[in-house]
Amino acid sequence: MNIWLIFLAGLLSHLPAAAQPDEPATLDRYNVVWTSPSRDASGSMPIGNGETGLNVWVEEGGDLVFYISRTDAWSETDRLLKLARVRISLSPNPFAKGLPFRQELVLREGRVEITAGEPASQAALRLYVNAAGPDVHIDGEFKTPTTVTSTLECWRTERKTFENDDELRSSWTMHSAPAAVRKDLVWESPDTIISDDNAVVWHHRNEHSVVPFTLKHQGLETIASTFPDPLIRRTFGARMSGPGFTLARQPGVLRTTSPISSIALRITTHSAQTPTASAWRDDLRRLDAAAPADARKQTAAWWREFWDRSYILVRGDPAPAAPASDPPPRNTHPLRIGADSNSQNVFRGYMPHAAIFDHALTAEEILRRADDPAAPAPWWQWEPADGRRAVPPRPSHKLTLKPIGEAREGTPMPDGPALVFEGGHFEAPAAEIPEFPGGFTLDAIIAPSELSPARIFDKMTAGGDDGFIFDTHPGDALRLIVGNQTLSATGVLKRGQWHRVAATFDPASGRLALYLDRKLIKESSATFHDPAPPSRVTQAYILQRYMAACGGRSVSGDAAFPIKFNGSIFTVEPAFTESQTHNPDWRKWGGDFWWQNTRLPYYPMLAAGDFDLMDPLFRFYESAAPGARARARLYHGAEGLYFPETMTTFGTYSNGDYGWNRENAKPSDIHCPWWQWAWQQSLELAQLMLDHAAYTGDRPFLTTRAIPMANDALRYYDSRFKRDEKGKLLISPTQAVETYWNGVVNDAPSIGGLHAVCDALLSLPSAVTTPDDRAFWQRMKDATPALPTWTVSGKPAAAPAESFTNKRSNCETAELYPLFPFRQYGPGKPGLDLAINAYRARVDKSHVGWTQDDMFAAMLGLTDEAKSNLLAKVGNSHRNFRFPAMWGPNFDWLPDQDHGSNILSTLQLMLLQCDGEEIRLLPAWPREWGVSFKLHAPNQTTVQVEYRDGRIQRLVVTPEYRRANVVMPPAQ
Incomplete structure (x- = not known):
């Protein structure tokens, strides 16, 4: 990014920005x-x-x-x-x-x-x-x-x-x-x-x-x-x-x-x-x-100033269907019995009965025995391959159920056959599973051989909300998840004992229910019927930005801790979210800061103009920098710094992730495979700090904080990794975020980050840099390999790394990290087709939590996909909670600040994308939606737009000279 205009802008008088006439009244609505x-x-x-x-x-x-x-x-x-x-x-x-x-x-x-x-x-x-x-x-x-x-x-x-x-x-x-x-x-x-x-x-x-x-x-x-x-x-x-x-x-x-x-x-x-x-x-x-x-x-004065910084007011977005009318979400996963979508959380034990009904059985129907003539017929029921058991009423459908791993049909007891689970599971193809628009009942007889988190029925992305789960989490419990609804009853199962378990979901009422041994043990509470807002998208944007301000600013000057991605400071008893019985101090994923999660609330603060809210993030990682530099030298003999993906409040790895058993381990050996070789965190932080300087024109921040952090990030790569015969970096060992662990060389997030940071530094005016720094930045730019590519379904596409073992361990789309957050692909840039092909071919598709599909779609100009992802995200507030911005828990906890923050980023990117001096308007905006917005751009710029009837009706750019950098949408 060319940041020279930052300092030029500070010398020019700004034209006054006209306020949106109805904005104050609209906020009150x-x-x-x-x-x-x-x-x-x-x-x-x-x-x-x-x-x-x-x-x-x-x-x-x-x-x-x-x-x-x-x-x-x-x-x-x-x-x-x-x-x-x-x-x-x-x-x-x-x-x-x-x-x-x-x-x-x-x-x-x-x-x-x-x-x-x-x-x-x-x-x-x-x-x-x-x-x-x-x-x-x-x-x-x-x-x-x-x-x-x-x-x-x-x-x-x-x-x-x-x-x-x-x-x-x-x-x-x-x-x-x-x-x-x-x-x-x-x-x-x-x-x-x-x-x-x-x-x-x-x-x-x-x-x-x-x-x-x-x-x-x-x-x-x-x-x-x-x-x-x-x-x-x-x-x-x-x-x-x-x-x-x-x-x-x-x-x-x-x-x-x-x-x-x-x-x-x-x-x-x-x-x-x-x-x-x-x-x-x-x-x-x-x-x-x-x-x-x-x-x-x-x-009151502070909050009025906060709301005057920026706004987005959407008109015409459809109101989501009432919660009670939502059917179970759809996905492309097979139906699994005994494991989750990653073949983990396996059930161990016996299951002589498994059945699905295509509606929610009543308590009276649950009580009826299968041989009762009035008993309802199941939609599907497991029957042994040899046909030895044919219990009426017969099911209306058959499934192609196949064993995966250590799972089989057997006769573990004298009175009949059962599904036997010894570490494996069973699957039925997704094509054979309907939507269940009328709801469902999941019914089984189980004898668990151990009390650990174990799936009974599963058709959902692990950690997501795109289907349904019936399981024993955290071990002695029954839990039903349908979309973003969760119902759980703890302390009800006994190891080695037979239990008849059932879970029902009724979309007509939104009711979830759990049954143990034919008795109702838990049901969901009724939903509130509070007034609907004029626009759900606008409400989501306003309330999430409000939540960030409530829990993400240093008032005393001493509280330099970032927003906790897993609930901020607004968690309550976990029983309301996933039914854990702990007190209000408990939150899933605890007190550490995962960089991939912690960063997401901070990207939308740039366009919103909430620059003061970014300082706790920067100060937190700056306070950890001395230890990070010393650790890089001690562990790896390297200069500069890197930050652990999962970092304590004092800058170390979590002890559990580092590894409790240190026998025959070097101090530098990290035992947790999900992030043992992740390095790009410092590059993302450096880019955020450089962007902060680009937006604010804060020269002292640039020279004393952003550039030193960027230099430390680059020095680590420079001193830690070897070069090939052409002088290009060979970044290994490394990994492509949490998804690709093995055989990875030159991961896309690192390559994209190195290019982004070097480009931003080299665009700085010489007045704020030194010749030695510029020579170092150019050397690092020259040593950084090209963005990795491969061929997928016969088409060239962005790749997760230059080389890697193609075995996935999580659901990130690592190949598109050069797109977001690093902006190496985009309109008018080379390789846009590579990014689009990678997006189309991505393995995991998700609209919840920290996943980035919605931002990817907006940055690629895929309006329909950005819109559908945004609407799905807006509907993710937990139904057990009354406040409309209690997102999640998704992969994190509630309220999920990653999920809410990605709503902000997606909406902003649909309206405004900035790169260098360019300001691109409405790059992924639905023509049928109206909008008024005021957002910030680099070089101390604000952009105000009124868009309706498929056209921009009003445009105010401050300072006025920046209007020449505006790229209008087609047909404007």
Whole structure:
């Protein structure tokens, strides 16, 4: 990218950008409004200031409740914990059943407003987090004097150990730790609650840390000083107080001394590493005293500025069908019995009965025995090949069921044959499996020989939401997944015992149900019927951008941690997502940062103009850079740096990924094959930093942060890998992300990243570079091989690597990483046909989570595919949750920030693509959709467009001279 114009633009006066006339009013139409209370945390609304967040809900007939979270509340075991739950009780109670109720997320001012009760005795409450500080506010008025009780609810009341590895995975840094390590090191202390001058103060303090053990385990003791320890002596918690409140007798409870007509409750949060808990409390007291009186005004002003930066308002996108009318999603996978789509999660044991019904059986029908004349006929039922068993009623269809691996028909018991699973599974071709538009029932008799996560029936991409699963996850449970709906009942199966199990899905009602031994044990709850927005696509864009701002900004200057891809700071009890019974501190994939996941929220921040939200990502990896450089020298004798794909808060590998058994292993040996040889993370980070400089024109950032990071990334490749006889890099050992592990040389992500970073650096003006740097960049550019290609179905196409063993271990499309994120293919560039052919031939197709099909399609100008992927993504909010942007869990956790962020990127790329000085408008936009948008482009540029009736009706480019760089869409 030519960045010279960045600095030229700073010398030119900008023409004022005309505001979209109806934009403020339109944003207000996307406020989330509920006219009934919620049952529990699955019906919570998120609010936050980027560093401190709340999940807010009102229980019907009960109380106002919220979780408090921070982005830096890290425990001794490297888990990101909640601060606590707070319950506010009112007497008389305006939330009593049957009374008027309204809860509204006021986006423009970043707060939740609640009104409840009859008009004459109405309560009006406002909740917000100060945009400029760590304080949470609950303000409001009561027409009837009201007694208020505010109760702190802490669940960390005793020392916590981790006997269950599923629970320990919420650390990930210590997952799968041996028993001795768990006993000595993997534990968390209880919280402390203190009464302090009519205030409730509580904190969690880490007096030990897993960091020293980890550095020793990974052979890093000699360079330990280069790694930070963000855990030791970290103390986090809050102070709750308010005028008219006094301490009650019970610990952690505040109560008004008499009924009040207004409330101004404040909760000041704090997280810091301090010498003592007393020092932390002193800091907290100072922060609380400094809380501004006009916090609501400050907060509203920040949010108004945020929404004025950019916007996208879509018109004409179809409203998704009501959730109850969705049939099971379709895919091209065979039906598997006993394994998932990767032939993993295998069932071991016996299955003498397996049947499918093409509708949801009722509880009464489930109770009927097969020999009951009134029993419904199955759509399909397994029958032994020798025909020894023919139980009426006969099935209406046959399937071509074939064994894969160690699976067979046998007679393991005296009373009849069974399917025997000893590590293999059975498959039926996808062509023989219908859509089941009327729903289905999956029915089996099983005797599991071990209690591990095991598929009974499977027709879904592993980790996706494009089909259905009936399994035993996490081992002793029954779980049904249909699309993005999940229902689970834990602790119900016994090893070696016979169980009759069934799962039903009824699309007419949206109901999922699980049966054990013919008895109903779990069913899904009813869905909410909240008002639909004018545009689902617009709503998804607005709410996801809002979520990023709520959980991804450093307010204090100290919270330099990126957005957690697996839920941000808005996770709740896992029981609502996948029915795990852990407390609200648990999240799947734990506290570590997967680069492939962590990066995705940050790409759309460029076009949105949310540059301040990007800084925590950059600072986090910059803080890990000294250790990364030292490790590169120690492990590989290389200069520069690389970052582990999965990185702890302190810059190391997770110990479980690094490998617990180090017998005969070198310190540099990484045992986890999914990312043991992944190197391109630093190139992507460098490109993001260079893009940030290109968009903002921030010269100090460019010269002191972006260029040094890029140089370190390039030096690692330069010093680590050999050259061939032509002087080209031979990048090996390496891998093509998580999909291709073996025999990989010159992986496409690395090659694309090297070209992208070198091109961006070489386009910089000489005034901001040195001759030595430029010579180095040119040498690296010359040493980088061409993008790899191969032939697929008789057509030339982009390849995952120059050479590789063609065995897939995950579902990434590595061959298109040079397209996204590295922009090496695209309109007007050579090889566009190679990228399109690769897209058409890709093995895995997905519209969920971190997968990139939607961005690929938009960048290739494939409008119909970009549109269909976008609409599918927008419909992915979990049905158990009320807030419309609770995506997932998909591959990650809920709310899935990768999924939501890819909605932002896809929509932006359909509207605006920038490369060098070029600004390409509407490269993949459906003609039948209208849109108004304001987005950012490089060189401190904004572009505003009004598009309707298939034409651009209005275009404003600021500064005006950049209009010459605009490429209009066809027929404009």
